Amino acid sequence: MTKVVEVKGITRNYGARRGVDTISFSLVEGEIVGLLGPNGSGKTTLIKLIMGLLQPDSGEITIRGLAPMQAHALISYLPENTYLGDWMTMEEAFRVFEDFYADFDQVKALSMLDDFDLEVRQPLKTMSKGMQEKAHLALVMSRNVPLYVLDEPMGGIDPAARQTILESILQNYNPGSTLLLSTHLISDVEMLFDRVIFLDQGYVRLDRQVEELRAETGKSIDNIFRELYAPGMRRKA
Amino acid sequence: MSYEFSHEVPIYLQIMDIYRSEILAGRLIRGDQMPPVREVALAYGVNPNTVQKAFLEMDRLELTRSERTSGRFVVATDELIESLRLEQSDKKVQDFILDMKALRISRQETLDMVKKGWKDD
C-alpha cells in the first residue's frame, strides 16, 4: 500500500504547554482514519502540522514525499474555523476554488449546496455558523485529491443534520483517497472509520483497525473511547 | 435505507449477515448481480472498505464471485445454500433450546408449544 502521509517523531510544544509529543504514524491510500481525543489532546495541532500551518520543534512530516508546504495541491483541508472572507458569497468562493485548484468540481459543489439547502448568491456573513460550516464542507469535498483532512467537520452542526454531513462526505470523497477526520463526537461517525488514532495529551494512546477492536473487545469505538479517557485511566503527564 | 448496526460487533460481519440472509431466503439467487460496493456503503452509511471486506469474505465462502469486468454475482450452489441453511437453523434451534431450558420448560412442553404455535399460512 502506498503511503500518503508519513509522520515521523513529530513534536511541537507551545512554550511550557504540550502540543504533540514524538508522534509517528503513516496513512496509506484509501484509508479513512479517525483522529480522536478530547479537546486539548493535540488533534488540531497535529492537523496544522500536517498542513504546514505550524512548524514542528522536531520530527518530520511528508505528504507523498513532499514537505507540507509543497503539498497543498494534494490536500483538501477543512479547518476548525471557517476561513472565507465574510464579504464573499458562495459564488465568489467557487471562483477562488476554481482559480486555485484544478481539481475543483463545481457541479459537485453545487449539488452539495443543494443538499444542504444553501443559496449560491447568499453572502457568508448572513449565514448561521452551521450553514457556514456546511458551505465550507461543500467546497472542500468537491475537490478531487489524494488526501482529505477534516478538522471537526461536525463541530457546529446540530445532531439532526450530522447524518447528512456524513453521507455527503461518503458520497463525495474520491474512492482510493485517504481521509483523516478529527472529532470528539465518536458515536456519530464510527461507522465511517477503517482505523482510529486516539490522542491523549499530545501522545498516541491507541492506533488500531476498528473492526479488529470491535472483534477483540466486543465494544463500540465510542465505548472504548469512554473507557480509555475515564478518570483514573489517563496516562499521567 | 435505515438499518441499525450494532457498534459492538464488526460491521463487516453484519453486512455479510444481511446478504447471506438474502441468499438463504431465496431473495437473491444464483446469477443475480450484487449491488456495487459504493452503493451499499452509501445506503448503510458505512465505510466502502468495510463493505468490500464483507463481500470478499462472501467470495471466500463461495456465496458470490467477482467477475473482473461485469461485477459481482451470486454463485452459491444449492448444496452450499442447503448446508448453510441447515447450519443456521441448527444454531437457531440450539439457541431456542437453551432459552427454553433457562425458562425451565421441559422437552415435551416445548414440543407441544411448537406444535400449537406453528401455523401454516
Add this chain to the structure above:
Amino acid sequence: MIKKLIALDVRTYRAQLKWAIPIYLLLQISALVLKGLNIPSLGGFAHVIAIIATVLLIPIALLLGLINYYRSLYTNQAYLTHTLPATPGQHYLGKLFSGFILYVTATIATLIGVIIAVLAWGLADGSGFQAVATMFRLIGSWPDLITITPVVGWSFAVIIWLLIYLNSYAVYSFCISLGMGRRLSRYGVGGPFLVYLIYYIANQVIGLAAFVFIPLSLRISYVSGAIQSKIVTVMPIRQLWRVGFTDQMNNMGFEEGIDYLGGHIDFGLGIFVLMIAFIIFSYFFTKRQLGRVNLR
C-alpha cells in the same frame, strides 16, 4: 499564480471599498458645487472636508494594504491563504502588487481631488479654469526651480513616490510577519507593534549613522545668481559643523548663507540607500517567515 493571488486581493478591496468610492465622489462634487457657488460657510466647510479626504487617501490606501496583509495571512482567513498551492514568494509579491494597485488608484484619486479643490477655488473667486491652469504650470515648472531637467526632476519624483509605497510595504510586511512568528505570536497583535517599535528606534539610529557615514549627497549650490543641484559622493557631515552656527546664518540672506557654507549645501541621501537596502532585506526575510507560519 501571482496573477490569481492579485485578482483575489483586488476583489477583496473592491468589496471593502464598495461604499468608499461613491462617498468620496459625493464629497468632491458637493465641495465643487457649494464652494463654486460661494455658499457662505457651507461652501468653505465642504471644501475643507473634501481637501482632508483627498489628503487622507494615500495613507488610507497604505493602511488598507496593511490590514489586508494581516487579515489574509494571520487571521482565520490565513487557513485558506496558507493552504493555497502558492509559494511564500508568490504570496509576498502578490500582496505587494495588489497593494500597489490600490496605491496607484489612491494616487489618481488624490490628483483628481487636488484638481477639483483648485477648480472650486477658481470658481469661487471668478478665475475659473485659469486657476487650474496656473496650478499645472507651477507644478510643471518645479524642476526648473532647482535647474534640473524635467526628465530628471520627474523621474526623481516618481522614484520617491515608488519608494514611499515600497518602503511602507517592506515595513509592515516585515513587522507583521516577524511579530506573528513563532516567538512573538503569543502576544497577538502586540507582536507586530513590538517589532515596529524596535524597527522605529533602530531606523532612527541607523538613519543618523547613515547621515554620518554614507558619502552620498544632493548638492545645492548657488552660482552666479542661479540655484544648481547635483548628486555628489561626499559625506553631508562635512558641512554639519558649519550648519551648527545657525545664529550667524539667521542674520544672512540666502546668497550670503550659501557663500558662508563654501558655495553649496549637501543634503544626505544615505537614508535612501538604507531604505532600498531595507526593502531588499524585507523581501528575503519576510518571504522566509511566510514559508514557516505558526497559526495558533
